[in-house]
Amino acid sequence: MEPVKLTAKDYKTKVPIVWCPGCGDFGVLNAMQQAAAELAIPPENLMVVSGIGCSSRIAGYINAFGFNTIHGRALPIASGAKLARPEMTVWAAGGDGDGYSIGTNHFVHTIRRNADITYIVMDNHIYGLTKGQVSPTTPHGDYTKSTPMGNPDRPLNPLALALELGATYIAQGFSGNVKHLRDLIVKGTQHKGFAFINVKSPCVTFRGRQEFNVVREHGVYLDESHDPTDWNQAHEVTQWKEKIPLGVIYHVHGVPTLDQIAEDLRQKAQEQQKFESSKDLLEIFR
Amino acid sequence: MRDVTLAIAGSGGDGVITAGDFIVQAAARKGLNAFMLKSYGPQIRGGESSARIRISDKPIYSQGDYVDFLVVFSWKDFARFTDEIQLRQGAVVLYDEADSTPPEEFPIDKDLGVELIAVPFKKMASEEIKVPLTKNMVALGVIAELLHLPLDGIKDAVMKKFGKRKPEAAQVNIEAIDLGKSWVNENLPDGTQIVLEAEGTGEPKLVMTGDDAVAYGALHAGVKVFSGYPITPASPILEFLSKWLPHFGGAVVQTEDEIAAITYAIGASWAGKQAMTASSGPGIALKLEALGLAGIAEIPLVVVNVQRVGPSTGIPSKSEQADLFQAVGGTPGDVPRVVLAPSDVEDNFQVAVEAFYIAEKYQIPVIILSDQFLGERSETIDPEVLFARKRVISRQLAKPSDLKDYKRYKLTDTGVSPMTVPGMKGGQYITSGLEHYEDGRPTSSGTLHQIMSEKRARKLPLIAEESGFVRVYGDEDAELAVLAWGSSKGAVREAIEKAREEGIKVKAIVPQLIYPIPEKKLDAALKGVKRAVVVELSFGAQFYRYLRAYYDGLPKETYSYARSGANPLLVSEVLEAIKEHAGAMNAPQEA
Numbered sequence: 001m002e003p004v005k006l007t008a009k010d011y012k013t014k015v016p017i018v019w020c021p022g023c024g025d026f027g028v029l030n031a032m033q034q035a036a037a038e039l040a041i042p043p044e045n046l047m048v049v050s051g052i053g054c055s056s057r058i059a060g061y062i063n064a065f066g067f068n069t070i071h072g073r074a075l076p077i078a079s080g081a082k083l084a085r086p087e088m089t090v091w092a093a094g095g096d097g098d099g100y101s102i103g104t105n106h107f108v109h110t111i112r113r114n115a116d117i118t119y120i121v122m123d124n125h126i127y128g129l130t131k132g133q134v135s136p137t138t139p140h141g142d143y144t145k146s147t148p149m150g151n152p153d154r155p156l157n158p159l160a161l162a163l164e165l166g167a168t169y170i171a172q173g174f175s176g177n178v179k180h181l182r183d184l185i186v187k188g189t190q191h192k193g194f195a196f197i198n199v200k201s202p203c204v205t206f207r208g209r210q211e212f213n214v215v216r217e218h219g220v221y222l223d224e225s226h227d228p229t230d231w232n233q234a235h236e237v238t239q240w241k242e243k244i245p246l247g248v249i250y251h252v253h254g255v256p257t258l259d260q261i262a263e264d265l266r267q268k269a270q271e272q273q274k275f276e277s278s279k280d281l282l283e284i285f286r
Numbered sequence: 287m288r289d290v291t292l293a294i295a296g297s298g299g300d301g302v303i304t305a306g307d308f309i310v311q312a313a314a315r316k317g318l319n320a321f322m323l324k325s326y327g328p329q330i331r332g333g334e335s336s337a338r339i340r341i342s343d344k345p346i347y348s349q350g351d352y353v354d355f356l357v358v359f360s361w362k363d364f365a366r367f368t369d370e371i372q373l374r375q376g377a378v379v380l381y382d383e384a385d386s387t388p389p390e391e392f393p394i395d396k397d398l399g400v401e402l403i404a405v406p407f408k409k410m411a412s413e414e415i416k417v418p419l420t421k422n423m424v425a426l427g428v429i430a431e432l433l434h435l436p437l438d439g440i441k442d443a444v445m446k447k448f449g450k451r452k453p454e455a456a457q458v459n460i461e462a463i464d465l466g467k468s469w470v471n472e473n474l475p476d477g478t479q480i481v482l483e484a485e486g487t488g489e490p491k492l493v494m495t496g497d498d499a500v501a502y503g504a505l506h507a508g509v510k511v512f513s514g515y516p517i518t519p520a521s522p523i524l525e526f527l528s529k530w531l532p533h534f535g536g537a538v539v540q541t542e543d544e545i546a547a548i549t550y551a552i553g554a555s556w557a558g559k560q561a562m563t564a565s566s567g568p569g570i571a572l573k574l575e576a577l578g579l580a581g582i583a584e585i586p587l588v589v590v591n592v593q594r595v596g597p598s599t600g601i602p603s604k605s606e607q608a609d610l611f612q613a614v615g616g617t618p619g620d621v622p623r624v625v626l627a628p629s630d631v632e633d634n635f636q637v638a639v640e641a642f643y644i645a646e647k648y649q650i651p652v653i654i655l656s657d658q659f660l661g662e663r664s665e666t667i668d669p670e671v672l673f674a675r676k677r678v679i680s681r682q683l684a685k686p687s688d689l690k691d692y693k694r695y696k697l698t699d700t701g702v703s704p705m706t707v708p709g710m711k712g713g714q715y716i717t718s719g720l721e722h723y724e725d726g727r728p729t730s731s732g733t734l735h736q737i738m739s740e741k742r743a744r745k746l747p748l749i750a751e752e753s754g755f756v757r758v759y760g761d762e763d764a765e766l767a768v769l770a771w772g773s774s775k776g777a778v779r780e781a782i783e784k785a786r787e788e789g790i791k792v793k794a795i796v797p798q799l800i801y802p803i804p805e806k807k808l809d810a811a812l813k814g815v816k817r818a819v820v821v822e823l824s825f826g827a828q829f830y831r832y833l834r835a836y837y838d839g840l841p842k843e844t845y846s847y848a849r850s851g852a853n854p855l856l857v858s859e860v861l862e863a864i865k866e867h868a869g870a871m872n873a874p875q876e877a
Contacts, residue, residue: 077556084511085558088708105543
């Protein structure tokens with residue numbers, strides 16, 4: 001029997017979408033649904049974990065095991081899920097506030113453990129759900145509701161941070177180019193290890209429609225001249241000031257993942273000493 | 287004597303705890319009951335430490351109020367423990383003659399009439415064994431000889447620890463023990479002895495700490511993912527499972543912080559595997575938001591809190607019972623949760639199994655409120671009792687008929703809805719920390735919030751009915767009762783026995799399930815009780831206030847005996863509290 005062909009429609013849900021008309025996150029949702037279809041992941045084998053924020057609502061909009069968790073904690077919940085069920089595909093998603101502010105600690109350590117999950121950050125440079133406060137990626141000097149005199153802080157560079165931390169797959173997409181983003185997600189999902197995709201996903205309500213144009217004008221699609229296995233080249237790209245790199249910035253293979261390491265430990269432990277039941281462990285207390 | 291309490295005090299490098307461990311193991315091998323409480327200063331290495339060991343052929347429930355036999359390596363170190371190590375009248379005290387403190391400055395009450403004996407522990411170890419570190423083993427030989435402890439049992443314990451890996455070390459230690467023994471025979475008159483007359487059953491017992499017991503219980507209950515972050519006094523749980531869980535097909539992660547520790551466990555449980563995290567008060571505080579997530583999303587979860595002295599950093603290495611309000615009321619919103627309190631080491635094992643049973647069956651977070659006093663002490667346990675109670679632990683998974691138009695949060699009479707796990711076709715759903723419809727879709731409807739709050743709360747009376755275990759000791763028809771929880775049980779149980787020996791009719795009531803309150807069982811236990819004393823180690827009398835607020839069945843005359851923790855609850859202070867209220871009870875009634 002021919003396997004049933006899955007389409008993006010198979011990953012839609014009945015949950016009403018709360019995003020503003022024109023929100024960049026629609027593009028990301030489409031890209032994720034298309035990527036799932038292309039990868040032919042049965043919906044019951046897909047887990048989508050998000051944090052809190054406008055973009056984190058996305059977990060409810062994808063037909064999968066969806067979990068819209070608490071602020072900043074998508075990554076450890078996704079990591080725990082992957083550790084428990086390595087045979088499942090686990091995606092984590094959220095915004096810049098969720099991932100680079102309240103959840104930074106987890107971003108750092110999930111990279112360190114190389115948990116085999118794909119992390120899609122919808123970076124809109126603003127706190128949208130709380131209606132317009134400064135975020136860790138808001139440009140210096142920008143006016144927001146919480147920076148009436150202009151943003152005094154310098155923005156965080158998530159791509160450079162991920163590279164320094166040893167991330168094994170780093171990409172940047174644009175919600176205005178769904179096809180390109182879909183391919184980044186497909187590649188990231190196929191990557192064995194932590195796949196980090198920062199997506200320029202404009203907030204039309206609090207940063208204005210021109211944000212799309214900013215990416216269109218300054219976005220540069222990486223071509224064959226960029227070697228994503230070359231750390232130095234990747235580093236240079238993450239340091240671009242005006243231009244916005246789009247595509248796979250860095251990609252290396254062979255780094256053990258969280259669930260592989262756990263499996264290796266289990267095998268090693270069980271080779272050393274095999275117990276028939278937990279009762280046999282009583283001996284250590286004698 | 288059939289019930290001896292001894293203490294060894296020294297600095298961290300003196301091997302005080304190791305010596306104590308050997309004594310306990312020796313007692314266990316003979317089938318005796320033993321109990322060891324370790325106490326440390328805040329230093330990582332060096333600093334003061336003490337081991338307090340009680341041995342008896344009768345069941346032991348507490349650390350023993352007074353010490354019969356004390357070994358002091360350094361008076362300066364001992365001086366830090368005068369709060370917790372109180373000597374009995376006429377106790378025997380051995381001290382290292384190498385300590386230059388003049389006898390008039392020994393931090394010991396002169397009125398106690400203790401017998402002081404200087405012993406060349408350090409000299410024997412350095413000059414005869416030529417290994418200064420064996421000082422503790424020389425002392426062990428001296429102790430064993432004076433107490434008539436089974437020397438072969440101690441040697442077995444030494445062989446078990448060093449035999450395989452370091453046979454030379456085992457040999458040196460055994461020589462040191464023998465040296466201590468002969469020193470007693472050559473130097474001390476026969477009268478200087480506190481002979482332990484207790485005969486063991488001959489059936490070897492196990493030696494376990496409370497932290498190991500809760501970890502082992504979890505392992506036995508089938509935990510597959512444990513995630514934790516180091517914190518005193520809960521770290522031994524992380525260490526135990528790191529060592530043993532992979533042997534049983536599980537995984538352990540030491541996470542970046544306390545929040546990651548609980549959220550890893552939530553993710554794993556949502557994915558379908560039994561999961562647990564453990565911490566102490568300050569770490570639990572950080573986990574509370576996530577606990578609420580497990581509550582509203584109805585994800586099975588077990589969280590262990592090995593309470594320590596608070597608030598904030600408090601006294602990390604000592605015990606208190608002041609995280610009760612945090613467990614019962616912490617986290618924003620009306621979060622359904624269950625709080626279980628183990629009362630001794632064996633109970634730590636049982637409660638861990640029960641916690642998984644409740645968590646999985648009712649899809650609810652369960653908090654185990656242990657404490658440092660339970661977690662870090664060692665006790666002897668009968669091997670059979672551990673597995674006497676059988677619990678089949680399973681999650682109510684959705685059946686094929688549930689999967690048609692699947693509703694994760696379907697309204698049911700029990701409040702428990704069929705749960706799917708990834709891989710079950712048609713079982714996909716959205717879950718979140720948001721209030722939701724039956725199918726998991728978010729809502730901001732107040733009506734639905736009420737309905738869902740009711741649904742989640744419907745589980746609680748069922749849990750109280752099924753798992754609401756209340757221990758009752760003493761006179762069934764007593765009109766005076768002591769109410770206690772958790773680790774206070776030990777001293778309370780001994781105190782009521784003492785009171786009864788003195789002719790006071792009294793009983794002790796100790797619930798294992800703290801929240802929800804097992805009302806019917808508590809009502810039954812309190813039947814006929816006219817006066818109650820609530821005993822606890824919480825300055826704010828949290829248990830007393832909790833019962834007052836949440837439970838209608840307390841006798842009108844209910845009093846509180848509460849003090850801050852750090853120093854273990856004494857049998858004598860509980861006895862005094864009992865007498866105070868019993869006295870009033872026996873006073874002539876006014877017309």
